[in-house]
Amino acid sequence: MANPEMETRTIRNFSLDFEPYVLDVFAEQHKVGVLTFKSSMHCSFIYDDKWMLDGFDISPHINVGRDVEENDINRFIQNLLPEGTGLKCLLNAFNISRLSVSGMLNHVLGESAGILHFESRESVTPAYLELTSQMLSKRLDTFSNVVIWNNQFRLNVAGVQKKLNVHHKSDRSFWLANKEFPSTHIIKFAEEEHSTIILNELLCMRLAKAIGLEVASVELLRVFDSHGKSKHSAISIERFDREALSNGTIRKLHIIDGCQALNLLPEHKYEQIFGRHPDVAHCRDGASLKALFAFARQHEFSHQNVMQMLYWVAFNLVVGNSDAHGKNISFFMDINGISLAPFYDILSIVFEARRINNLDTDLAMAIGDEFDSSNITAFHLLSFAEEVDVTPTQLKTVVEQVALDCKRLATPVLCSDESMSKAELENLAQLIIMINQRADYFLHQTSLFDEVKKALL
Numbered sequence: 001m002a003n004p005e006m007e008t009r010t011i012r013n014f015s016l017d018f019e020p021y022v023l024d025v026f027a028e029q030h031k032v033g034v035l036t037f038k039s040s041m042h043c044s045f046i047y048d049d050k051w052m053l054d055g056f057d058i059s060p061h062i063n064v065g066r067d068v069e070e071n072d073i074n075r076f077i078q079n080l081l082p083e084g085t086g087l088k089c090l091l092n093a094f095n096i097s098r099l100s101v102s103g104m105l106n107h108v109l110g111e112s113a114g115i116l117h118f119e120s121r122e123s124v125t126p127a128y129l130e131l132t133s134q135m136l137s138k139r140l141d142t143f144s145n146v147v148i149w150n151n152q153f154r155l156n157v158a159g160v161q162k163k164l165n166v167h168h169k170s171d172r173s174f175w176l177a178n179k180e181f182p183s184t185h186i187i188k189f190a191e192e193e194h195s196t197i198i199l200n201e202l203l204c205m206r207l208a209k210a211i212g213l214e215v216a217s218v219e220l221l222r223v224f225d226s227h228g229k230s231k232h233s234a235i236s237i238e239r240f241d242r243e244a245l246s247n248g249t250i251r252k253l254h255i256i257d258g259c260q261a262l263n264l265l266p267e268h269k270y271e272q273i274f275g276r277h278p279d280v281a282h283c284r285d286g287a288s289l290k291a292l293f294a295f296a297r298q299h300e301f302s303h304q305n306v307m308q309m310l311y312w313v314a315f316n317l318v319v320g321n322s323d324a325h326g327k328n329i330s331f332f333m334d335i336n337g338i339s340l341a342p343f344y345d346i347l348s349i350v351f352e353a354r355r356i357n358n359l360d361t362d363l364a365m366a367i368g369d370e371f372d373s374s375n376i377t378a379f380h381l382l383s384f385a386e387e388v389d390v391t392p393t394q395l396k397t398v399v400e401q402v403a404l405d406c407k408r409l410a411t412p413v414l415c416s417d418e419s420m421s422k423a424e425l426e427n428l429a430q431l432i433i434m435i436n437q438r439a440d441y442f443l444h445q446t447s448l449f450d451e452v453k454k455a456l457l
Ligand SMILES: Nc1ncnc2c1ncn2[C@@H]1O[C@H](COP(=O)(O)OP(=O)(O)OP(=O)(O)O)[C@@H](O)[C@H]1O
Pocket: 083, 113, 157, 158, 159, 160, 161, 162, 163, 186, 216, 237, 238, 239, 240, 241, 257, 323, 327, 328, 330, 344, 345
């Protein structure tokens, strides 16, 4: 049996041994503050004096001019870290513990979602390196990682899917970013057998734009090998937190995601924090639509922004994007306050689930109290309207408009600038059929609003 006295001594020694690890936090060339890790798991943060005079809050929970709670800065930082396969590569390649926030952050210092980057007092600047199609193709062929190049980890955004953030030059070449040339695009990859997921996201994102949602611009990318053959597809997504200036430099804009907005850990991006097992399904402390709309109202979002959020919810329902969780929505933050950022990561998970066994199609955030993406009824929609403080008529108008616009605009023309194989076109056609069916279903549900309201009285 372990000797408790020895154990305590070991733990004390461990914490005494940890030299504070200090990172300077910058917004482009301006110093924002200092982050100090007193253990690998916990950090504290203080704003720089000058930033306090003319800067802005980096999060609604980390305020200039107020003491920063350690829990708040820790949650904020954890939301910047990679997830999924990228995170696994990072942990394995550099032998880092999943619990070591400083260890992980140390490899993603150069950029983040938004304006911030971090500088360690002994950090090595990552190289600006061209990423050719052949280099990527080799990695994708052998199922190896796409995130470590020259022994440096180069992924600086969250998310589970295989991806990289890159600087896209006007000559259409892609480069691993550095301080001088920050990333302008995110490339998301798919293995050969899952290429439909790329076309799915391409169509849904373009459809969202066509019906009037503010969304990131997307393009299809074929990854060619040295023989000019393309086995792998990817989607290139333009970053909305970057702006190309006329002198060729890139300006960064600050964004926070829904988890940072709600002061939640990244693990709480799903409303049901422990999953949907009946024993724990009632634990709904994660990101929710109710909380996100309350946040929008608390920060006095414009009516147009609130309506965009409502259109986003309706669109996700119609296309079957059940995975719209707390990190799949973001907000701009600057000296003028907080506003809604364009949307991203929209694809039909319900459609993918037809091919991929056991793919979870439960809604990340409930409509009313319902998480089943194929069972949202007029009753759930009406409960949702009440929760987010919109009238049934407002919701009905939005859902109907989205459904009718999707029926009108969901056509292969949305992707006609991309060359596609017969099988890919057939796949898109199937997706469009499904979107039409779901649009009809939601039109029917909204037609039942008055009847259901009467029955509830
Ligand atoms: N166009 C964009 N501009 C700026 N930041 C973006 C953009 N698209 C995505 N991001 C950031 O990158 C992160 C990962 O992107 P995305 O959600 O598309 O990846 P994913 O791996 O598909 O995510 P998930 O884990 O939800 O499946 C987002 O959470 C967001 O912070």
